[in-house]
Amino acid sequence: MKKKLLILTGGGDCPGLNAVIRATVRAALQTKKWECYGSIEAFNGMMSDPVEIVKLTKKKTGGIHVKGGTILQTTNKGNPLDYPIQRPDGTWTTKDISQDLVDKIIDHGFDAVVNIGGDGSQKISQALYEKGLNIIGVPKTIDNDLSATDLTFGFSTAVQIASDCFDKLVTTAESHHRVMIMEVMGRDAGWIALHTAISGGAEICLIPEIPFDMEEVLKKINKRYKNGKGFVNLVVAEGAYEKNKESIGERAIDQGDPHKKLGGIGNYLRSKLEEMGCQAQIRTTTLGHIQRGGTPVAFDRILATSMGVKAFEMVQNRQFGQMVSFKNNSLTHVSLQEATESYNHVDTDHYLIKTARAIGVSFGDK
Numbered sequence: 197m198k199k200k201l202l203i204l205t206g207g208g209d210c211p212g213l214n215a216v217i218r219a220t221v222r223a224a225l226q227t228k229k230w231e232c233y234g235s236i237e238a239f240n241g242m243m244s245d246p247v248e249i250v251k252l253t254k255k256k257t258g259g260i261h262v263k264g265g266t267i268l269q270t271t272n273k274g275n276p277l278d279y280p281i282q283r284p285d286g287t288w289t290t291k292d293i294s295q296d297l298v299d300k301i302i303d304h305g306f307d308a309v310v311n312i313g314g315d316g317s318q319k320i321s322q323a324l325y326e327k328g329l330n331i332i333g334v335p336k337t338i339d340n341d342l343s344a345t346d347l348t349f350g351f352s353t354a355v356q357i358a359s360d361c362f363d364k365l366v367t368t369a370e371s372h373h374r375v376m377i378m379e380v381m382g383r384d385a386g387w388i389a390l391h392t393a394i395s396g397g398a399e400i401c402l403i404p405e406i407p408f409d410m411e412e413v414l415k416k417i418n419k420r421y422k423n424g425k426g427f428v429n430l431v432v433a434e435g436a437y438e439k440n441k442e443s444i445g446e447r448a449i450d451q452g453d454p455h456k457k458l459g460g461i462g463n464y465l466r467s468k469l470e471e472m473g474c475q476a477q478i479r480t481t482t483l484g485h486i487q488r489g490g491t492p493v494a495f496d497r498i499l500a501t502s503m504g505v506k507a508f509e510m511v512q513n514r515q516f517g518q519m520v521s522f523k524n525n526s527l528t529h530v531s532l533q534e535a536t537e538s539y540n541h542v543d544t545d546h547y548l549i550k551t552a553r554a555i556g557v558s559f560g561d562k
Contacts, residue, residue: 199307205266206238206313211492212349212500215261219504234268308511322532325517333519341385343540344530345521349500354487355391362396369427379462379482382433389433404435408560416558434458
């Protein structure tokens with residue numbers, strides 16, 4: 197009898213997810229000893245009654261590595277450790293159903309699980325592993341905010357998309373003598389903004405790790421203008437914030453989604469600069485989910501494929517409770533606990549911060 201592998205994708209979508217699925221399935225099917233199945237919308241597919249799972253064949257996964265998104269669909273809702281339950285009176289509460297989930301997965305005959313997701317997803321992986329589930333993690337996030345791996349697939353694609361968009365804003369800024377503000381994703385890490393600023397030649401880069409001073413931002417802008425002529429291109433991470441203030445965003449209204457939805461810092465900057473008397477015309481562009489979609493760049497396809505193969509190798513070796521990691525240009529693995537114990541912020545002494553400062557990029561701090 198063949199063994200059964202369950203694969204799922206959780207959290208936000210990300211370029212390269214399909215490449216991981218395809219590679220894991222292909223590596224497993226090559227052995228002739230495994231069957232692969234996918235749980236729809238992360239663990240929600242297994243928690244549904246009846247379950248929503250799909251058999252993953254070579255035909256089903258053929259050619260999907262070039263497609264964005266995930267054929268298994270994904271969700272930010274439905275954490276089994278804090279699962280939303282609606283009471284008869286219409287109000288909501290939460291319940292830990294993780295042990296029931298583990299029992300159900302085992303009852304359905306699955307010998308191992310590969311969970312492809314970011315920080316939140318891997319914390320769930322760790323909790324399920326502690327309850328007896330044979331689970332392997334694969335790191336996924338465009339934000340590059342997992343400290344146990346040098347890179348995550350999807351990040352390079354997000355940076356490429358942001359850089360392409362930034363290039364287009366530079367030409368219109370110069371043509372109209374404008375200040376162009378571009379807001380990018382990244383949550384509480386400034387990696388996308390920092391890479392985009394350097395690749396695109398930004399004058400100002402604002403990131404969560406370096407709270408900015410509005411006076412310093414305006415000072416940098418004014419230095420770029422003479423007799424009303426000049427231009428400035430500014431990239432800001434969605435989690436960036438002004439000194440002594442908080443990041444801008446709102447709590448999600450959807451049941452089961454506890455995340456603060458960051459966004460609005462670009463328009464906030466424009467409003468503040470206009471209040472402070474900035475003479476230049478200011479325009480804002482928020483890239484939003486454009487950064488998450490579309491075809492992954494070649495590097496991300498290769499990294500994601502390699503991680504998928506590594507994940508199945510770890511399944512075969514029964515290295516459960518571990519997450520695939522890309523370190524020092526090679527693939528290895530770390531414990532799920534280590535993978536989720538610290539956030540990958542941009543170190544203010546990082547070589548890219550030094551690079552940016554050396555070429556005149558302002559972080560709004562001095």
